[in-house]
Amino acid sequence: MATNTVVALLRVPPVGRLVSDLCLSWSPKMPESLNRSLRLLWIIWRLADGPVTTRQLAQECGVTMRCVQRDILALQGEPFWMPLVYEEGQWRLMER
Numbered sequence: 001m002a003t004n005t006v007v008a009l010l011r012v013p014p015v016g017r018l019v020s021d022l023c024l025s026w027s028p029k030m031p032e033s034l035n036r037s038l039r040l041l042w043i044i045w046r047l048a049d050g051p052v053t054t055r056q057l058a059q060e061c062g063v064t065m066r067c068v069q070r071d072i073l074a075l076q077g078e079p080f081w082m083p084l085v086y087e088e089g090q091w092r093l094m095e096r
Helices: 003-010 013-024 032-047 055-060 065-076
Strands: 084-087 090-093
Touching: 003 084, 032 065, 032 090, 055 065, 065 084
Parallel strands: none
Antiparallel strands: 084 090
């Protein structure tokens, strides 16, 4: 699925609420792979709303800034290829 399609889908209120509900249902008892999947969804959802700092993402996800940095690197690489830009201390989606 193309990046623009994913971002557009996340902006649809029912989908955004679903992602939010999924991410808020996080539990330390979940397997690590599921935790990371939810975190990646949350980061994409937050970036679709506008620029955000690594610190903000880390606080919202309850992880370290380094963990968020690794997640952002994962989103920029295969299979996601998210066009992310870091400017003035904030991450954002590259505009078309």
